[in-house]
Amino acid sequence: MIKFYNTLTRRKEEFKPLEENKVKMYACGITVSGNAHIGHLYQAMIYDIIRKVFVKNGFEVTYARNYTDIDDKIIAKANEMGVDSHKYAQEMIEKINDEMSYFQVDEPDIWLKATENIGNIINFIEKLIKKGYAYPTKNGDVYFSVEKFHKYGALSNRNLEDAKNGYRIDNDEEKVNPLDFALWKSAKEGEPFWISPWGKGRPGWHIECSTMNMQAFGEQIDIHGGGRDLIFPHHENEIAQTEALTGKQFSKYWIHNGLIKVEGQKMSKSLGNTITLEELKEKYHPEVVKFALLQNSYRSDINITEANFKQAEKHINNFYQVFAEIESKFDINQENFEEKFQKDVFDAMNDDFNTPKALSYLFEIFKIMQKKIDDNDESVVRDYLGVKKAYKDLGLFVNNSKEVLDFIKQKNKDEIPQDIINLAQKRWQAKKDRDFALADSLRGELLEKGYVVKDSKDGFEIEKI
DSSP states (O other): OOEEEETTTTEEEEOOOSBTTEEEEEEEEEEOSSOOBHHHHHHHHHHHHHHHHHHHTTOEEEEEEEEEOOSHHHHHHHHHHTSOHHHHHHHHHHHHHHHHHHTTOOOOSEEEEGGGGHHHHHHHHHHHHHTTSEEEOTTSOEEEOGGGOTTTTTTTTOOHHHHHHTSOOOOOTTOSSTTOEEEEEEOOTTOOOEEETTEEEEEOHHHHHHHHHHHHHOSOEEEEEEEGGGIIIIIHHHHHHHHHHHSSOSEEEEEEEOOEEETTEEOOTTTTOOOBHHHHHHHOOHHHHHHHHTTSOTTSOEEEOHHHHHHHHHHHHHHHHHHHHHHHHSOOOOSOOOHHHHHHHHHHHHBTOOHHHHHHHHHHHHHHHHHHHHTTOTTHHHHHHHHHHHHGGGTOSOSOHHHHHHHHHHHHHTTOOHHHHHHHHHHHHHHHTTOHHHHHHHHHHHHHTTEEEEEETTEEEEEEO
16 A cells, blocks of 8 residues: 655545556656756656556556756757757757666656647647637737636645735736736747747647646546645646646646755755756766665755765765675575565555655664674575665665775775875885884774775775775
């Protein structure tokens, strides 16, 4: 049984699919107006894991994500660079796909793009106009009439007056109500456009997801996901336009992940604290990033600091050291594995996708495994295989042990502070001078600072603990 928090009802519920044993799941993807950042990675990672939880429970899952490949920001960025907006968007999609692949986030079953659904979007809007929920203006824009949809605000728990106070509203004089949102936007001079019954233009942001959902799944889905910042107005507007058209509940369950803060501040371009995937790739192994991000409940905001990643790196390095030792000492080619770890993680993930609880078991498990290694207890192989199987769906322990350890070692090679290098050199000289008391004292000082020195016939190596 899977239970998780449903934003729509504001309580934790047992999952019951619309169609027996099947899950139709959609998560809002990225607007490709710039480089992907850690928030995009976190969202994609969370819904990839959620998909896998359902699969592990025996459900047949169809998971769709979208790319918004046309909007004001994309057009502005393309114009700034002097390139065609469609070409720019496609290049960004390819780049982001490569980065997500590097971080070992699996692709959805269905990829959707706004520009590949223009005809469907126009058809959707025409039907809303005929039903009286939308209206065109003389300028060629089309708006959804919020007041016509009486359930507006149910997802975000707002009435119309609250919505007006909490939403930045543009001052288009042709709107009937300031809260009415654009379904179709007339093209300005020099902008890309498509021909519609209302003139040259392009879709509004909200209508894209509703239309693409309908193309992928039909009128209803089981789960709709996204970041908490999308609850209002984006997801609220999706519900309004979809349910106005179909007369049916759009999505039975709504899941929203928390947002990323950096050193206690909201991540934003204006503050210059955005952590791009390019930067993460340069510094950390994918499993280090995942381990750091999964320490929090998916519904909570995450405050990212450099210390978070360094701590996660230390743990991943230690875990893989144990794996490497097992692989070198024991025969790991067997099918028997310890099932307890898998059950513990399985139960944690079935209870609102509780990654912190799932990860909390690791420290005791690896303590047990280290003791068995020291005792030359071959049953450690069952533990080893059980851990790998249990944490696979969280994207952990899926890589070659030596490659992970070498990766971390190489990344940290150039980050050893000069004062640490000086201490290590002083210790090495003390050993050469046979001043072993001083050498031991310096080794202890290095350990206190978080570094270990490993001697060889050619010299020494410094590693972070």
